[in-house]
Amino acid sequence: xxxxxxxxxxxxxxxxxxxxxxxxxxxxxxxxxxxxxxxxxxxxxxxxxxxxxxxxxxxxxxxxxxxxxxxxxxxxxxxxxxxxxxxxxxxxxxxxxxxxxxxxxxxxxxxxxxxxxxxxxxxxxxxxxxxxxxxxxxxxxxxxxxxxxxxxxxxxxxxxxxxxxxxxxxxxxxxxxxxxxxxxxxxxxxxxxxxxxxxxxxxxxxxxxxxxxxxxxxxxxxxxxxxxxxxxxxxxxxxxxxxxxxxxxxxxxxxxxxxxxxxxxxxxxxxxxxxxxxxxxxxxxxxxxxxxxxxxxxxxxxxxxxxxxxxxxxxxxxxxxxxxxxxxxxxxxxxxxxxxxxxxxxxxxxxxxxxxxxxxxxxxxxxxxxxxxxxxxxxxxxxxxxxxxxxxxxxxxxxxxxxxxxxxxxxxxxxxxxxxxxxxxxxxxxxxxxxxxxxxxxxxxxxxxxxxxxxxxxxxxxxxxxxxxxxxxxxxxxxxxx
Amino acid sequence: xxxxxxxxxxxxxxxxxxxxxxxxxxxxxxxxxxxxxxxxxxxxxxxxxxxxxxxxxxxxxxxxxxxxxxxxxxxxxxxxxxxxxxxxxxxxxxxxxxxxxxxxxxxxxxxxxxxxxxxxxxxxxxxxxxxxxxxxxxxxxxxxxxxxxxxxxxxxxxxxxxxxxxxxxxxxxxxxxxxxxxxxxxxxxxxxxxxxxxxxxxxxxxxxxxxxxxxxxxxxxxxxxxxxxxxxxxxxxxxxxxxxxxxxxxxxxxxxxxxxxxxxxxxxxxxxxxxxxxxxxxxxxxxxxxxxxxxxxxxxxxxxxxxxxxxxxxxxxxxxxxxxxxxxxxxxxxxxxxxxxxxxxxxxxxxxxxxxxxxxxxxxxxxxxxxxxxxxxxxxxxxxxxxxxxxxxxxxxxxxxxxxxxxxxxxxxxxxxxxxxxxxxxxxxxxxxxxxxxxxxxxxxxxxxxxxxxxxxxxxxxxxxxxxxxxxxxxxxxxxxx
Numbered sequence: 001x002x003x004x005x006x007x008x009x010x011x012x013x014x015x016x017x018x019x020x021x022x023x024x025x026x027x028x029x030x031x032x033x034x035x036x037x038x039x040x041x042x043x044x045x046x047x048x049x050x051x052x053x054x055x056x057x058x059x060x061x062x063x064x065x066x067x068x069x070x071x072x073x074x075x076x077x078x079x080x081x082x083x084x085x086x087x088x089x090x091x092x093x094x095x096x097x098x099x100x101x102x103x104x105x106x107x108x109x110x111x112x113x114x115x116x117x118x119x120x121x122x123x124x125x126x127x128x129x130x131x132x133x134x135x136x137x138x139x140x141x142x143x144x145x146x147x148x149x150x151x152x153x154x155x156x157x158x159x160x161x162x163x164x165x166x167x168x169x170x171x172x173x174x175x176x177x178x179x180x181x182x183x184x185x186x187x188x189x190x191x192x193x194x195x196x197x198x199x200x201x202x203x204x205x206x207x208x209x210x211x212x213x214x215x216x217x218x219x220x221x222x223x224x225x226x227x228x229x230x231x232x233x234x235x236x237x238x239x240x241x242x243x244x245x246x247x248x249x250x251x252x253x254x255x256x257x258x259x260x261x262x263x264x265x266x267x268x269x270x271x272x273x274x275x276x277x278x279x280x281x282x283x284x285x286x287x288x289x290x291x292x293x294x295x296x297x298x299x300x301x302x303x304x305x306x307x308x309x310x311x312x313x314x315x316x317x318x319x320x321x322x323x324x325x326x327x328x329x330x331x332x333x334x335x336x337x338x339x340x341x342x343x344x345x346x347x348x349x350x351x352x353x354x355x356x357x358x359x360x361x362x363x364x365x366x367x368x369x370x371x372x373x374x375x376x377x378x379x380x381x382x383x384x385x386x387x388x389x390x391x392x393x394x395x396x397x398x399x400x401x402x403x404x405x406x407x408x409x410x411x412x413x414x415x416x417x418x419x420x421x422x423x424x425x426x427x428x429x430x431x432x433x434x435x436x437x438x439x440x441x442x443x444x445x446x447x448x449x450x451x452x453x454x455x456x457x458x459x460x461x462x463x464x465x466x467x468x469x470x471x472x473x474x475x476x477x478x479x480x481x482x
Numbered sequence: 483x484x485x486x487x488x489x490x491x492x493x494x495x496x497x498x499x500x501x502x503x504x505x506x507x508x509x510x511x512x513x514x515x516x517x518x519x520x521x522x523x524x525x526x527x528x529x530x531x532x533x534x535x536x537x538x539x540x541x542x543x544x545x546x547x548x549x550x551x552x553x554x555x556x557x558x559x560x561x562x563x564x565x566x567x568x569x570x571x572x573x574x575x576x577x578x579x580x581x582x583x584x585x586x587x588x589x590x591x592x593x594x595x596x597x598x599x600x601x602x603x604x605x606x607x608x609x610x611x612x613x614x615x616x617x618x619x620x621x622x623x624x625x626x627x628x629x630x631x632x633x634x635x636x637x638x639x640x641x642x643x644x645x646x647x648x649x650x651x652x653x654x655x656x657x658x659x660x661x662x663x664x665x666x667x668x669x670x671x672x673x674x675x676x677x678x679x680x681x682x683x684x685x686x687x688x689x690x691x692x693x694x695x696x697x698x699x700x701x702x703x704x705x706x707x708x709x710x711x712x713x714x715x716x717x718x719x720x721x722x723x724x725x726x727x728x729x730x731x732x733x734x735x736x737x738x739x740x741x742x743x744x745x746x747x748x749x750x751x752x753x754x755x756x757x758x759x760x761x762x763x764x765x766x767x768x769x770x771x772x773x774x775x776x777x778x779x780x781x782x783x784x785x786x787x788x789x790x791x792x793x794x795x796x797x798x799x800x801x802x803x804x805x806x807x808x809x810x811x812x813x814x815x816x817x818x819x820x821x822x823x824x825x826x827x828x829x830x831x832x833x834x835x836x837x838x839x840x841x842x843x844x845x846x847x848x849x850x851x852x853x854x855x856x857x858x859x860x861x862x863x864x865x866x867x868x869x870x871x872x873x874x875x876x877x878x879x880x881x882x883x884x885x886x887x888x889x890x891x892x893x894x895x896x897x898x899x900x901x902x903x904x905x906x907x908x909x910x911x912x913x914x915x916x917x918x919x920x921x922x923x924x925x926x927x928x929x930x931x932x933x934x935x936x937x938x939x940x941x942x943x944x945x946x947x948x949x950x951x952x953x954x955x956x957x958x959x960x961x962x963x964x
Contacts, residue, residue: 154852332895332904336888359881366878370636370955388870395877396848399841402884406818413814419902419919422814437901473852 002072005058006065010073011080012054018081019047021137025088025130032207034124039092047084068479070153074145075474078462082106085134094127099451106458108134110465111142111347113221113317113434116447116454120226125207131222132211139218139347140188142465143252147345148180155469184252187259192217195244202237216244219347221317221434228319228442229307238303238320242310249314249342250275270382271354275313275343278353282337283309286330293327308334314342315349317434319442335437338427349432349464351401354381355394362391400468405430408460415453425449429457430464484554487540488547492555493562494536500563501529503619507570507612514689516606521574529566550961552635556627557956560944564588567616576609581933588940590616592947593624593829595703595799595916598929598936602708607689613704614693621700621829622670624947625734629827630662637951666734669741674699677726684719698726701830703799703916710801710924711789720785720802724792731796731824732757752864753836757795757825760835764819765791768812775809790816796824797831799916801924817919820909831914831946833883836863837876844873882950887912890942897935907931911939912946 022044029037065073085108086101088094095101100116107114108131117123123131196213200206208224215222225231229241247255254272257265266272283306290301304321311318312334323334341350361379368377378385405426412422417439424437425446435442440449449457463471473479504526511519547555564587570576571583582598589596590613599605605613678695682688690706697704707713711723729737736754739747748754765788772783786803793800794816805816823832843861850859860867887908894904899921906919907928917924922931931939945953955961 154855328898328900328904329892329895332892332901335901336892339888359877360885362874363878363881363885366875367951367954367958368960369875370951371958371960373636388874392844392870392873393848393851395841396845399845399880403842403845406821410811410814410818413811416810418810419814419817422810423901469849469852472849476849476853478850478853 009058015051028129029126032125036092036124036126043087103454109138110461111138111218111220112432132214135218135220136214144181219316230320249348251343251345312337324441429460491540497533510611511608514607518574518606518608525569585936591620592943593620593700593702594914614696617700617702618696626663701798712802731830733825733827757835794819806923911942
């Protein structure tokens with residue numbers, strides 16, 4: 001039997017936490033005096049009332065939750081947060097479409113960064129802050145999810161990345177999650193603060209610095225400016241953001257080790273090396289290309305290339321240059337990079353470097369097995385043998401990713417979008433990136449997508465964010481049996 | 483030690499066989515009196531001289547060949563056939579570019595059907611016949627390769643499809659290959675003859691009937707007409723071609739069983755059912771769509787949809803309607819179908835139905851394993867358990883397919899082609915289909931591709947035709963070691 005009482009209890013608690021976050025927005029809105037203040041107050045009241053009722057009416061000592069409840073809660077929390085989190089957009093009148101508001105909020109909590117607003121700078125500070133804040137909260141949530149909860153649920157080979165952070169290793173979910181979470185959140189908060197400070201020093205104002213450090217560390221990509229980071233014509237600020245996007249796209253466990261001066265563990269991590277290699281190679285190709293084409297100075301070429309490569313690989317989605325207008329090769333590269341994704345255990349989404357690496361290594365072995373059919377050869381990761389079970393799991397993940405991608409491209413095609421736009425929109429939402437190609441390119445918004453399309457793409461964002469399996473399993477009949 | 487003497491001997495023999503085929507073209511050219519006669523005669527002399535010299539100078543009793551020699555021969559034979567087979571195009575002056583001639587010939591032998599000729603009907607009958615004939619020969623070769631040779635070499639999980647045709651099962655390559663080949667070629671020739679006859683009855687002239695039955699059974703797609711099958715405005719002829727494309731895309735072992743009235747074996751074949759299901763579903767979607775859009779009669783809608791779906795799924799590449807001008811959803815579907823490919827053991831190329839099916843089943847199991855982590859669940863195919871080794875092999879194949887695809891898209895991007903064209907050209911050549919998207923769409927040719935691009939795409943055709951591994955293994959250092 002599924003313990004629905006406990007599920008409602010936990011969701012109620014989480015809703016109260018969202019209420020607390022909305023409370024912070026009330027203050028921001030009050031300070032900046034925007035028209036959105038009443039909307040935030042109403043949202044705060046609604047959320048705390050419903051959250052409180054759900055939480056307190058279902059309290060009961062000693063009831064525990066199992067795997068099944070875990071899947072249901074994880075599957076529902078992003079939906080619940082988006083349903084309630086979209087209220088400020090609707091109640092303030094910033095948009096009169098519930099669909100748009102939901103899309104924007106899901107885009108926030110999933111750290112996607114796709115927007116339906118065509119004039120971002122017209123939004124009041126409270127709403128701008130809430131957009132950035134949803135991403136930061138989403139990033140916070142995903143670190144716990146990917147490093148503490150998903151490995152226990154056995155999702156998508158994530159066992160491989162179970163926090164090696166020293167700590168209690170008892171099998172009960174609760175103490176481990178709590179402990180791991182506390183350490184990783186600490187790092188997340190520290191990095192966010194440091195980045196904001198560095199940007200303040202670069203001349204960015206407090207509001208923009210806070211918002212952009214939120215959406216950088218979450219690899220979210222919402223900006224307070226219509227032209228994204230292109231607005232800040234400062235090499236210093238762009239380099240700071242490049243650096244922190246790279247940190248945000250790195251496994252937070254590695255950051256933990258780095259902060260404890262255990263650099264060997266960082267450097268010997270296969271995924272981290274692969275991540276740096278991919279970024280390095282493609283930055284190099286594009287910057288050299290820019291220099292050869294003679295479009296701008298060497299420094300500017302390097303910065304533009306590095307910024308966009310890092311932004312896409314880490315699934316952030318910030319933009320300093322419209323990559324659709326680049327020389328075709330470079331546009332194609334940017335598009336292909338959408339399928340790598342950042343590191344596991346980071347706030348980045350997508351397929352993830354470690355999966356690409358494992359599949360690459362396994363495929364190379366298959367080639368060798370052709371020549372030495374009787375030799376025993378095993379895939380290794382961080383010098384350890386990877387069990388075939390995990391390889392199979394990773395393969396299945398990639399297959400589902402591709403299958404969902406292709407199916408969704410036909411869904412977009414059914415709405416009359418051309419191949420570029422269809423492919424771009426799906427890759428950018430499933431991969432939690434934000435800007436795509438064609439009519440959803442880096443200088444466009446998602447406002448023109450029909451209602452059904454927006455709900456569908458919102459679903460893709462959640463699917464991509466929750467490592468596919470977590471959501472797919474809820475649609476499997478076997479899950480509900482017995 | 484690699485037995486180069488034996489390799490040269492076998493290649494010499496194969497070249498003599500190609501010379502025999504060219505001899506047939508000499509006759510065709512003579513009968514139709516085209517300007518290409520001297521070119522065919524010269525080619526015949528060159529090929530038989532070189533082939534004869536290679537064959538007779540290296541004859542030696544009792545030398546056997548191993549796996550390594552097998553890979554080298556398979557890798558070289560398509561290149562050799564194309565190098566010599568392109569001579570008639572060059573020597574006749576039909577094209578003054580060796581690159582174009584090589585591309586066209588490789589496109590023939592790999593049954594791709596991509597052309598560099600912009601005015602096909604201006605070609606003399608001899609050359610038209612040679613184009614179709616290269617495809618038919620390629621189809622003949624691929625049946626033996628995929629059902630008799632590759633399984634022994636252990637390539638790409640093809641062990642799974644080893645001919646179940648009753649026959650000698652000794653482990654030595656020679657007798658098995660010979661026996662299997664004879665039976666399957668018989669079927670191939672019978673089908674080709676029956677199709678030609680049916681088209682003659684439909685009013686097609688002898689030359690067109692023979693050429694199109696050649697390129698249908700080979701799932702090649704070269705036509706003697708500029709507007710492909712669209713030229714023949716006859717429902718009867720189009721239905722005949724649909725039927726025979728479907729037969730050509732079916733495992734020839736199943737056709738063997740069907741001809742021996744063992745229909746149960748055909749119907750219980752999982753791949754065959756999946757193949758029919760895919761064709762059925764997408765034909766249905768597109769025809770219903772056409773009817774709703776009200777563009778033509780129900781029959782015409784069904785025929786146009788079925789023709790193009792079957793043509794693409796079987797990697798034939800015939801065209802009766804420019805699918806790029808269809809409603810976007812249908813264009814996208816056609817494009818996605820390029821990645822299925824026909825059945826293993828047929829003349830079709832691409833990823834192949836059985837691989838898609840196995841990956842689908844394995845991924846579904848992974849989802850179930852999340853819920854029942856301790857249950858033992860195995861993928862089944864034709865009611866038998868599939869070993870994890872084969873699953874891993876199939877996964878590696880698909881990974882290499884995708885990796886090569888994406889890498890090649892960037893190569894095309896580097897030549898300045900947009901995303902549609904890059905993706906389309908790569909998908910259509912790697913999948914041995916022919917027409918792609920964008921500037922290499924169904925009403926365009928490949929003539930505008932730069933020289934390097936043509937050689938690169940020719941390489942992709944071969945890679946796709948030889949199940950990737952057969953070629954890739956030659957590039958692996960371990961292959962050449964010891």
